[in-house]
Amino acid sequence: xxxxxxxxxxxxxxxxxxxxxxxxxxxxxxxxxxxxxxxxxxxxxxxxxxxxxxxxxxxxxxxxxxxxxxxxxxxxxxxxxxxxxxxxxxxxxxxxxxxxx
Amino acid sequence: xxxxxxxxxxxxxxxxxxxxxxxxxxxxxxxxxxxxxxxxxxxxxxxxxxxxxxxxxxxxxxxxxxxxxxxxxxxxxxxxxxxxxxxxxxxxxxxxxxxxxxxxxxxxxxxxxxxxxxxxxxxxxxxxxxxxxxxxxxxxxxxxxxxxxxxxxxxxxxxxxxxxxxxxxxxxxxxxxxxxxxxxxxxxxxxxxxxxxxxxxxxxxxxxxxxxxxxxxxxxxxxxxxxxxxxxxxxxxxxxxxxxxxxxxxxxxxxxxxxxxxxxxxxxxxxxxxxxxxxxxxxxxxxxxxxxxxxxxxxxxxxxxxxxxxxxxxxxxxxxxxxxxxxxxxxxxxxxxxxxxxxxxxxxxxxxxxxxxxxxxxxxxxxxxxxxxxxxxxxxxxxxx
Numbered sequence: 177x178x179x180x181x182x183x184x185x186x187x188x189x190x191x192x193x194x195x196x197x198x199x200x201x202x203x204x205x206x207x208x209x210x211x212x213x214x215x216x217x218x219x220x221x222x223x224x225x226x227x228x229x230x231x232x233x234x235x236x237x238x239x240x241x242x243x244x245x246x247x248x249x250x251x252x253x254x255x256x257x258x259x260x261x262x263x264x265x266x267x268x269x270x271x272x273x274x275x276x277x
Numbered sequence: 278x279x280x281x282x283x284x285x286x287x288x289x290x291x292x293x294x295x296x297x298x299x300x301x302x303x304x305x306x307x308x309x310x311x312x313x314x315x316x317x318x319x320x321x322x323x324x325x326x327x328x329x330x331x332x333x334x335x336x337x338x339x340x341x342x343x344x345x346x347x348x349x350x351x352x353x354x355x356x357x358x359x360x361x362x363x364x365x366x367x368x369x370x371x372x373x374x375x376x377x378x379x380x381x382x383x384x385x386x387x388x389x390x391x392x393x394x395x396x397x398x399x400x401x402x403x404x405x406x407x408x409x410x411x412x413x414x415x416x417x418x419x420x421x422x423x424x425x426x427x428x429x430x431x432x433x434x435x436x437x438x439x440x441x442x443x444x445x446x447x448x449x450x451x452x453x454x455x456x457x458x459x460x461x462x463x464x465x466x467x468x469x470x471x472x473x474x475x476x477x478x479x480x481x482x483x484x485x486x487x488x489x490x491x492x493x494x495x496x497x498x499x500x501x502x503x504x505x506x507x508x509x510x511x512x513x514x515x516x517x518x519x520x521x522x523x524x525x526x527x528x529x530x531x532x533x534x535x536x537x538x539x540x541x542x543x544x545x546x547x548x549x550x551x552x553x554x555x556x557x558x559x560x561x562x563x564x565x566x567x568x569x570x571x572x573x574x575x576x577x578x579x580x581x582x583x584x585x586x587x588x589x590x591x592x593x594x595x596x597x598x599x600x601x602x603x604x605x606x607x608x609x610x611x612x613x614x615x616x617x618x619x620x621x622x623x624x625x626x627x628x629x630x631x632x633x634x635x636x637x638x639x640x641x642x643x644x645x646x647x648x649x650x651x652x653x654x655x656x657x658x659x660x661x662x
Contacts, residue, residue, distance in 0.1 A: 200492025202372040204365040204406045207343055211362060213369035215376065215491065220366045237492070 200237055201273055216272040226251075226261040230268075240265065240274055295321075295328035296520065300563045302337040302346065303524040304531050305403070322353050326360065333521035335364045336407045364409040371395065371413050371459045372490050378415065378461070379495055381428045389425075389496070390416040390485060392464060392506065393525070396497035399488040401528040409521065412460035416481060416498070419447040419465045426463070429455045441625035449474075449609070449618050468509045468549075470601045471587040474608035475548045501539040504529040508556035509549060513591040518559065526560040551580035552588060583607070 203212035210223040210231050223231055229250070233243045244265070251257040268274040317325065329338040339361035341347035342354050349357065372395060382389055394410020402408045417425050426436065434457035440446050446453060451469035452462045466478050485496035486503065497503060507525035511518040529535045544550040554577035580588065590596045590604050602622045606615045 200489075202369045202376070202491040204369065205404075206339075206358065206361055206365060206406060208358075209362060211365050211369060213373045213491070215373055218373070220369055222362070222366075 200235075203231070203235060205232070212273070214271055214273060221271075221273075223264075226257060227264050230261050230264050234265075234268070234274065295325045296332060296517070297563075298325065299328055299332060299334050299337055299520055300523065302341045303334065303520065303527050304564050317347075317349070317353070322349070322356075326356065330360070332519055333409050333411060334524060335360045336409055337520075337524070340407060361406075365406065368394070368398070368405075368410055371410065374459050374461065375413055375415075375495065376491055376493055377432075378413075378428070379493060381432075382417075382421075382425060385424050385428065387417060387421045387424050388482075390481065391488075391495050391497045392416055392467075393510065394521075395490065396486075396488070396503060397507070397525045397528070399490065400486055400497055400500075401503070401525060401532060401534075408524065412462060414452070414462045414464060416464045416467075418482065419478065422446050422453070422463065422465065426453070426455075429457070429461060429463070433457055434461060439626070439628040441629045442621040443626070444617075445621045448614065449621070467506045468513055468591075470605040471590050471608055472509070472513055472549060472552065474605055474610070477547070480543075480546070500529075500535050501543050504535045504540050505543050505547070505549065505553055508544075508553040511559065512552045512556040513588070515592055515594040518556075523560050523563060526556055527564040530557065530560060548584075551577065551584050554578065555588075 201212045201215060203210060205228075208224065208228065210228050212221050212223070212231070213219075214221050230243070230247065233246055234240065244262070247258060247261050251261060265274065325338065329335045335357075338347070339357040342349045342357045375391065375395060379389065392414040394408065394412070394414065398405040398408035398410065415425075430436070434455040437454040437456055440450075440453075446465065451466055451473050452464040455461045455463065466473055466476050467481070468476065481498060481502060484499045484502075486499045487494050487496050489495075498506060504526070507522065507529060511522045511526050540553065541550070544553040558577055587604060587608065590601050602619070606619055609615045609618045
């Protein structure tokens with residue numbers, strides 16, 4: 177996946193400046209938990225709570241800006257849950273599970 | 278229990294046969310929802326979870342608990358969920374190795390087909406979470422085996438058993454196992470010995486079914502060939518077949534994806550029709566079947582005497598490896614190949630003998646004992662060729 181850009185969060189006509197994309201990983205959805213294999217680290221990651229919500233949005237390999245917009249609508253922009261989800265997205269980027277194009 | 282209607286399992290079966298209960302959880306739940314079942318007693322739960330582990334169908338147990346087909350206490354539900362998680366962790370680690378191997382072999386220009394577990398999980402089950410697997414099976418062309426072995430050994434994998442004689446793998450072997458972070462079985466064909474030599478290996482490369490693992494496209498056998506393979510794997514071994522294997526056959530029957538006429542054509546061409554028919558009948562009897570399944574599958578035709586002997590040599594645990602080797606020469610194509618095959622097994626290289634017997638002489642004595650036992654009807658000693 178490359179080159180795609182998404183609408184900005186604020187609804188303006190300017191495209192989001194740094195869209196992020198999902199680097200696909202093998203994963204399994206077990207309902208309340210998701211386990212995925214981090215190929216970069218060679219270990220499994222087990223997600224719960226907001227991680228499950230985030231991954232279900234991320235896994236179809238949509239641009240992360242779109243995922244963030246959906247999270248904001250789902251959890252409420254500025255809520256603790258949204259902050260938790262954003263922190264998890266940052267962690268995924270740090271681990272290489274998400275990447276910037 | 279009336280399996281023709283696919284009704285839910287009866288927990289009263291549990292103390293008697295947990296396998297029977299689990300087999301009924303392998304196929305989709307019926308549309309009608311009977312009364313909820315009470316949670317099973319701890320003793321029965323222990324038997325059920327042990328059977329699910331040994332039969333490699335933990336997802337069926339955990340899934341049935343999760344969707345309410347099998348009632349469970351909160352503790353049992355947690356237990357099932359944890360078991361499921363552990364199995365899926367293992368599956369993902371195996372898929373990680375699949376991605377590594379796919380990439381490494383692509384760089385060498387070697388094509389592969391994914392067999393059994395991962396392919397069935399992604400292509401034949403409703404979702405990959407429903408199928409667990411414990412190792413990685415891949416098919417490569419005979420001429421590519423050395424390159425694949427080199428790649429595995431360079432990454433620390435160790436071959437379990439040496440080659441009987443140089444060239445045996447590329448011409449005759451079914452598969453070669455490697456131990457490492459995960460077990461990887463590298464196949465040349467789909468079945469061993471007496472029945473396996475009938476399969477024209479070029480047929481396995483004519484087409485493929487792609488699926489995606491972690492964003493990477495990999496290839497499995499196409500649906501009909503995959504179904505025939507599931508049948509071979511289910512029926513060509515000492516019964517009872519492991520439920521995870523039976524699940525692959527059952528899923529093919531209920532998934533409405535497999536063209537059974539095409540399956541029959543392939544089975545005829547490979548001369549494994551009786552194996553397929555019996556595997557299907559076993560799956561139907563042990564699991565559940567939808568009304569639209571052709572009842573003719575339940576009445577397998579009688580195999581020829583030769584087919585019976587060949588098939589039973591796979592299924593009867595007391596049949597010696599020496600007897601199997603002799604029978605296998607019947608199906609190895611070509612006189613020269615038959616001679617090479619027998620020679621390789623009768624006079625293997627020293628490294629091969631060392632893993633099994635104290636020496637060549639002991640090996641020959643062992644083989645003679647096995648054949649005499651088979652001829653006289655006494656129970657021989659086990660062993661591999």
